[in-house]
Amino acid sequence: MATALITLAAGQGTRMNSDLPKVLHQVGRAPLVAHALAAGRALEPERVVVVAGHGADLVKKAVAKIDPEAEIVLQQEQLGTGHAVAQALPALDGFEGRVIVLYGDTPFIRPETLERLAASDAAVTVLGFEAADPGRYGRLVATGDTLERIVEFKDATDEERAITLCNSGVIACDAVLLGELVAGLGNDNAAGEYYLTDIVAASRTKGLSARVVTCDETETLGINTRAELARAEALFQERMRAEAMENGVTMVEPATVWFALDTWIGRDVVIGPNVVFGPGVTIESGAVIEAFCHLEGCHISRGATVGPFARLRPGAELAEDVHIGNFVEVKNSILAEGVKVGHLTYLGDADIGEHTNIGAGTVTCNYDGVMKHRTTIGANAFIGSDTMLVAPVTVGNGALTGSGSVITEDVPAEAIAVERSKQVNRPGVATKLFSKLRAEKARRMKKAD
The missing domain is CATH 2.160.10.10 (Hexapeptide repeat proteins)
Structure with a gap:
């Protein structure tokens, strides 16, 4: 099946405390977004779309060097991941196949993992991971690999918070269906944002299938702070x-x-x-x-x-x-x-x-x-x-x-x-010169005292 990639790279990354867009901070001497694009390119996608926002000119310049065939679209206002994908969809007009949504600040997803996502025949497939410390991650409520729903931490019951299968945010979906689901997203939440993960509930409401593909937790590591950037560098080098x-x-x-x-x-x-x-x-x-x-x-x-x-x-x-x-x-x-x-x-x-x-x-x-x-x-x-x-x-x-x-x-x-001046030796001159220099040095020291 044909594949297309949408890479979200519009965030400011305020916790980085930097003038540089977050996705342009480097791991392994390459911008974070380069890692995501490199993993995605292993699928030989027909189209690649990068969504830029904060520092868009810098992101465009960097992406043009990394992947000249990628199309860059602008998210003028950062109104959530669902809104970002909506900006990218016109660039996929006429495409028929699987769309995988990646994040420019998540550098470690392996091509093998993306291949499993692309191979899923479910209407919507979400990449999940077993978290050592689930913290405030969204939880994936699933039976086997069948995904029932995604529950945000703040909305989860105590029983749901005990789940260790967490949401990475990476999603694969049929292109036409993705357009329909994203068009139906709302922003009735505390942040007033359009969440891409809400398409899982929307697909289940339509009676469509949703699945989970899992990977190691390190593949889903996102970079939000300088400390996390340093940790990512260490993991990359290892x-x-x-x-x-x-x-x-x-x-x-x-x-x-x-x-x-x-x-x-x-x-x-x-x-x-x-x-x-x-x-x-x-x-x-x-x-x-x-x-x-x-x-x-x-x-x-x-x-x-x-x-x-x-x-x-x-x-x-x-x-x-x-x-x-x-x-x-x-x-x-x-x-x-x-x-x-x-x-x-x-x-x-x-x-x-x-x-x-x-x-x-x-x-x-x-x-x-x-x-x-x-x-x-x-x-x-x-x-x-x-x-x-x-x-x-x-x-x-x-x-x-x-x-x-x-x-x-x-x-x-x-x-x-051979190009050099002729050597001239003058016998005894070195001794006379050194004597003269030492006498001058002694005179200056005496004068200084």
Whole structure:
């Protein structure tokens, strides 16, 4: 059956005490709403609608980067979840299939759970969970998986409050029926809001079926405060570490490795302690990431080694068996097979040919104060230590640069380029200079006294 998603992302999140819309606060280096959209995208939905409200311009901009195909609608007044869904329904005009309503501040629902929701043949299906501490959650009164009604805590009897099966708010419903049920919602309640959960009672009144699909409580965790955000980050990292190890990744000290939502790591990768992954990192099988590395927006091929204390920035592409050593930074550069960059080097906007060796202290001077320029180094070249490559510049295949050189012109293949001033030695001058400096220091100290 065809599926569509409605993600509610209009809330202000006043308890976050922030100018940023709640759904844009981050877990795993991605906005909360990105997690919900990623889980929903696993269903390959025909349509995706995001309902924005507070900070709508910021939400629209973020969603456009996360899911360019998503349609964004505006909820001018926040009059409840039922009202929010009503704003989204026109964007689903003509759609026939199952609609799943998600929440932008609930980042942990698994795709497998959404698949079970989508597969339900009941008129309305609600996602529930067994709560360790039900607190003030709405209770699901059910017999087996047949849902009889949803009871809000304030309206529940003592017997109903003893129920531990609670409402997550996530609902699946046929698109046409959802439109009919939402159109009939009222706001005769203390908050004066239109509650989406009221469609369960409306469907039962029509003699239609309602069911419960359950999941682990952690999947339904909503984020309302900074403390809950921190807890969510910890849960996310714990889940990502467990999944990585299950998939064949070795971590020397798992608790010190920090993942992003889209981190992808192949089997038999070894990760040392205190490694941080920003967005957009892909690591192929058999690579080694040593301790204290920070990686973002990069691709690392099979057999490559990185670190310790290395930084790979967006656009860094490492081919097979590349070695990046300690205190090396690579940005927007392509390193071919077997390139070695041992230590204390910056490579920005560069193309490095296979099996080239980059000496310590090398810098590609890629910025002239206005524009960026590229450096091209051929295969099997040797760049001497402390070489400054002033881009745009090309070093040919098999060429060599002398240590301490500032290369401002292209170097032909197999040539040696040396650019440094002639060394001059003046015997005995150092002793005379130090004597003069010490005397001056003593004079100043005496004057100060």
